[in-house]
């Protein structure tokens with residue numbers, strides 16, 4: 218069911234009979250306008266995503282003002298399309314969940330205002346959801362009633378790899394999540410996008426680098442693996458991107474397609490090996506034998522293959538959300554919000570947005586690092 222171009226929509230009424238709490242989720246933090254209807258058990262009843270990729274492609278990245286305006290045009294039809302999955306539409310909704318941040322403030326405000334209007338008009342409870350928690354809980358979404366996806370039990374280690382974020386977490390419950398380490402500079406998806414731009418592959422670059430890497434030989438190009446090693450759970454990708462830029466500018470003649478494929482293969486190999494090594498180091502350190510890889514970059518074939526073989530040898534159980542649950546969507550927001558609503562929480566109409574996420578939990582390592590950093594600040 219496609220109402221207008223660029224809209225992806227999955228609907229399954231087969232779940233509706235067993236649903237208890239039904240939540241409308243709204244996501245508008247970046248370049249996807251999305252709405253979904255999800256039951257508190259993770260059953261996805263409707264999931265509509267309107268992508269703005271074509272709008273931003275000529276600029277090589279997301280233009281915040283254009284994103285906000287496009288959300289304004291699309292938010293109502295997208296929500297209407299999601300609600301059309303319920304026989305009684307809006308009357309079948311028990312609560313509203315909306316992405317509160319992190320993201321582009323102008324874009325977030327569109328979703329939050331739409332959510333508040335619905336909550337006010339129907340006297341429904343409303344909760345704000347941290348987009349990152351949405352990604353971390355996306356593994357619990359069930360999209361195929363006849364063939365449910367395996368889900369991990371708590372606790373699990375999560376590697377969140379998207380265009381805006383790259384971090385490791387220990388997820389002990391929907392409410393007890395601790396960040397173990399994150400990138401110091403670029404996110405993995407951002408690094409893929411910048412590499413693609415340098416190679417003239419267009420935007421978004423991740424899937425294009427992934428495709429070309431499949432036919433390249435990673436050993437033909439030498440690139441660094443910044444912050445490699447299992448000692449620290451922090452990442453850094455900007456040095457790798459700079460090395461790639463230097464490699465490209467050092468060429469005396471235009472790169473051929475096989476040469477570009479080799480560069481993609483080397484770049485992807487280095488990003489993926491660092492991600493998988495650190496994710497397994499986190500599992501080992503926390504004594505947790507379950508790993509969830511989530512976020513847009515979790516679609517990467519190299520990452521999937523390397524994580525599968527490394528987890529098999531380390532005897533760690535590996536989980537990937539379905540592709541539609543990896544990239545930005547509102548079903549994950551609805552599910553995370555449903556857990557808050559089930560706990561009786563309600564943010565009310567005072568709900569506001571935030572552009573940067575507070576760190577989720579504080580690990581002993583990070584607390585020690587913070588003490589160390591503050592001890593080195595000049596005293597006045």
Ligand code: KG4
Pocket residue numbers: 247378379380381382405406407409410421422423424427512513514515516517518543544545
């Ligand atoms: O999670 P997501 O949809 O949005 C954010 O929250 O950022 O992730 C989008 C990112 C983009 O940077 C895109 O290039 C990257 O995920 N991506 C990939 C692949 N598919 C999407 N990166 C590498 N390989 C892929 N196959």
Ligand code: ZN
Pocket residue numbers: 348352379380544545
């Ligand atoms: Zn995201």
